[in-house]
Amino acid sequence: MIEGVKQQKWWGWGEEGHSYGYKDKPKFAPFVMKKVGVDIALPVKPIPPFSSLDVPPSRLSESLRQTLVGILGETYVQTDDETRVVHAFGKGVRDLVRVRRGELGRVPDVVLYPGTQREVERLVDAVVDADAVLIPFGGGSNIVAALEAEPGESRQVVSVNLGRLNKVLEIDEVSGLAHIQAGVFGPDMEDQLQARGWTMGHHPDSFVWSTLGGWIATRSSGMQSDKYGDIADITRGLTMVMPGRVLELRPLPSTSSGPSVREMVLGSEGRLGIITSAWVNVHRVPEVREIQAYFYPTYADGLKACRQIVESDAEVMMARVSDALETEYIMANGKKGSKLSSLVSKGIQKLMLQKGWDLSQIAMSFVGFEGSKSHVRYTKGIVGKIVRDNGGMGVGKGPGALYDQKKYDTPYLRDFMLDRGLVCDVSETTTPWAYAEQMHTNATGAFYKAMDELGLRGVVFCHLSHSYHSGACQYFTFAINDDSENNLVTYDVAKRAIQQAFMDNHGTVSHHHGVGEEHSPWMEQDISPAGVHIQRTLFEGIDPGRNLNPGKIIHDGAPGISTNSADHMA
Numbered sequence: 001m002i003e004g005v006k007q008q009k010w011w012g013w014g015e016e017g018h019s020y021g022y023k024d025k026p027k028f029a030p031f032v033m034k035k036v037g038v039d040i041a042l043p044v045k046p047i048p049p050f051s052s053l054d055v056p057p058s059r060l061s062e063s064l065r066q067t068l069v070g071i072l073g074e075t076y077v078q079t080d081d082e083t084r085v086v087h088a089f090g091k092g093v094r095d096l097v098r099v100r101r102g103e104l105g106r107v108p109d110v111v112l113y114p115g116t117q118r119e120v121e122r123l124v125d126a127v128v129d130a131d132a133v134l135i136p137f138g139g140g141s142n143i144v145a146a147l148e149a150e151p152g153e154s155r156q157v158v159s160v161n162l163g164r165l166n167k168v169l170e171i172d173e174v175s176g177l178a179h180i181q182a183g184v185f186g187p188d189m190e191d192q193l194q195a196r197g198w199t200m201g202h203h204p205d206s207f208v209w210s211t212l213g214g215w216i217a218t219r220s221s222g223m224q225s226d227k228y229g230d231i232a233d234i235t236r237g238l239t240m241v242m243p244g245r246v247l248e249l250r251p252l253p254s255t256s257s258g259p260s261v262r263e264m265v266l267g268s269e270g271r272l273g274i275i276t277s278a279w280v281n282v283h284r285v286p287e288v289r290e291i292q293a294y295f296y297p298t299y300a301d302g303l304k305a306c307r308q309i310v311e312s313d314a315e316v317m318m319a320r321v322s323d324a325l326e327t328e329y330i331m332a333n334g335k336k337g338s339k340l341s342s343l344v345s346k347g348i349q350k351l352m353l354q355k356g357w358d359l360s361q362i363a364m365s366f367v368g369f370e371g372s373k374s375h376v377r378y379t380k381g382i383v384g385k386i387v388r389d390n391g392g393m394g395v396g397k398g399p400g401a402l403y404d405q406k407k408y409d410t411p412y413l414r415d416f417m418l419d420r421g422l423v424c425d426v427s428e429t430t431t432p433w434a435y436a437e438q439m440h441t442n443a444t445g446a447f448y449k450a451m452d453e454l455g456l457r458g459v460v461f462c463h464l465s466h467s468y469h470s471g472a473c474q475y476f477t478f479a480i481n482d483d484s485e486n487n488l489v490t491y492d493v494a495k496r497a498i499q500q501a502f503m504d505n506h507g508t509v510s511h512h513h514g515v516g517e518e519h520s521p522w523m524e525q526d527i528s529p530a531g532v533h534i535q536r537t538l539f540e541g542i543d544p545g546r547n548l549n550p551g552k553i554i555h556d557g558a559p560g561i562s563t564n565s566a567d568h569m570a
């Protein structure tokens with residue numbers, strides 16, 4: 001490990017010593033048993049020690065090693081096994097299952113830690129001159145196989161960790177812009193900004209373990225995007241090192257200078273070069289921040305209310321609503337005696353029943369308000385009326401405060417479930433509002449149909465997470481009870497069923513997780529064959545030697561996952 005650069009554990013999310021706990025959540029084990037038939041109290045198999053993995057030796061040539069050491073110094077050219085394995089994967093289910101099994105694929109031969117822009121320029125040229133493969137690495141949190149070298153890659157593979165480029169360089173207080181190095185992790189960046197009274201407002205669930213450069217390279221979106229925008233809106237300018245060139249895009253509020261090069265870099269997943277810094281919109285830390293909880297009789301009522309919030313003058317920071325199953329999950333996941341577990345207290349239940357609600361259909365919503373006291377008061381008034389117009393009721397800010405504190409703990413739950421034979425993952429999409437309800441019905445239906453065909457128990461739930469003028473993102477979480485050696489085949493079937501439902505119901509392949517290899521099979525359906533032609537031409541033009549993270553986004557050679565059901569059902 002390099003001093004000052006955070007590194008996740010090799011087998012799961014976050015750092016060693018942090019894990020999910022359920023013992024103080026009395027409703028959680030019964031919930032899991034009821035939904036998928038798994039007893040989470042049973043003993044689990046321990047994670048094998050790292051030393052049990054058969055890590056392929058580094059293939060770094062002595063001549064390339066010497067060149068790289070000449071640029072960076074010995075300390076920042078790492079070839080030890082654990083560092084290489086950590087940089088071989090993201091944190092998708094497929095990654096987690098495979099690394100635990102010791103199926104390591106094509107592990108990078110070396111991991112580099114540049115500390116300056118000039119070092120990045122020199123190493124990019126050296127790696128491309130040596131005809132090696134270069135893969136930028138941020139926090140390693142992506143879940144779309146965006147970091148893995150192509151299977152069978154015979155050239156040397158070089159991973160470039162940007163973690164030493166972690167400073168807020170400059171704040172332009174007049175324009176509300178900050179110039180920030182790309183390798184900074186979310187909390188470190190916000191600490192630096194907030195120390196001067198500013199915030200970027202970008203908070204993905206993976207905030208603690210992801211970086212500015214990774215967000216830009218995957219077109220990330222944070223939970224406060226209704227106010228602050230997606231990273232594509234927030235990023236106004238950037239610097240990207242390409243072989244033999246440096247792209248400099250000055251920060252501009254808008255421009256008509258031809259097809260947007262800024263937009264070409266957004267979502268490029270390392271295929272065009274290494275982003276070293278960006279100019280981003282920043283805002284004054286708001287005077288008031290508050291998250292209120294509401295209930296609706298059904299998810300459809302909640303969806304309609306969220307649309308009306310967007311149409312209104314409210315300007316909220318966040319508006320999310322969970323379907324009935326996710327509502328049940330949230331309440332089961334609350335600590336004993338906490339505001340979440342007792343949300344539907346006897347009194348509230350009585351009120352809901354008096355209103356004629358079916359308690360198995362209720363949908364919980366969190367709406368975030370930020371700004372001056374008067375803005376928050378005004379906005380809460382508008383939202384309260386919309387909630388009531390849609391048959392809903394407010395339950396105060398206590399549960400929202402708890403949600404705010406605990407929002408980054410959920411990723412640990414996935415490792416906990418995997419330990420217990422449950423394969424859990426997420427898929428997310430956007431549709432125009434006109435198709436939002438249909439998407440929810442058909443994507444969940446496609447998942448259960450797949451479970452029936454496989455003869456397995458599984459559960460899927462969903463929330464609306466980000467809203468726009470014309471539509472919204474819905475975020476589906478699924479869990480499958482499959483502890484067999486075949487669980488990745490099962491996973492493929494379920495994942496494919498949901499992704500195909502996205503394409504069949506006016507959705508996109510992904511709203512904010514990017515493409516990687518995982519989603520590349522759907523790209524022609526998503527942006528049409530001509531759209532893929534444009535992207536392919538861009539990547540081939542910039543990188544004719546396929547040195548820059550090849551195989552991602554456009555499926556040009558690597559055997560990614562298949563969308564042909566026969567491959568999986570065989």
Ligand SMILES: Cc1cc2nc3c(=O)[nH]c(=O)nc-3n(C[C@H](O)[C@H](O)[C@H](O)COP(=O)(O)OP(=O)(O)OC[C@H]3O[C@@H](n4cnc5c(N)ncnc54)[C@H](O)[C@@H]3O)c2cc1C
Binds near residue numbers: 214513
């Ligand atoms: C539990 C969990 C929750 C998540 N929640 C969210 C969420 O709420 N919102 C969201 O948007 N995403 C979410 N993600 C996905 C993931 O965190 C994002 O894709 C994130 O943007 C990746 O950032 P990273 O720094 O970890 O990048 P990495 O995973 O390290 O890299 C991702 C891709 O970007 C490239 N890359 C990284 N840095 C650079 C750079 N400086 N220059 C060029 N290319 C680069 C890599 O080569 C790779 O192709 C979640 C993931 C997990 C596991």
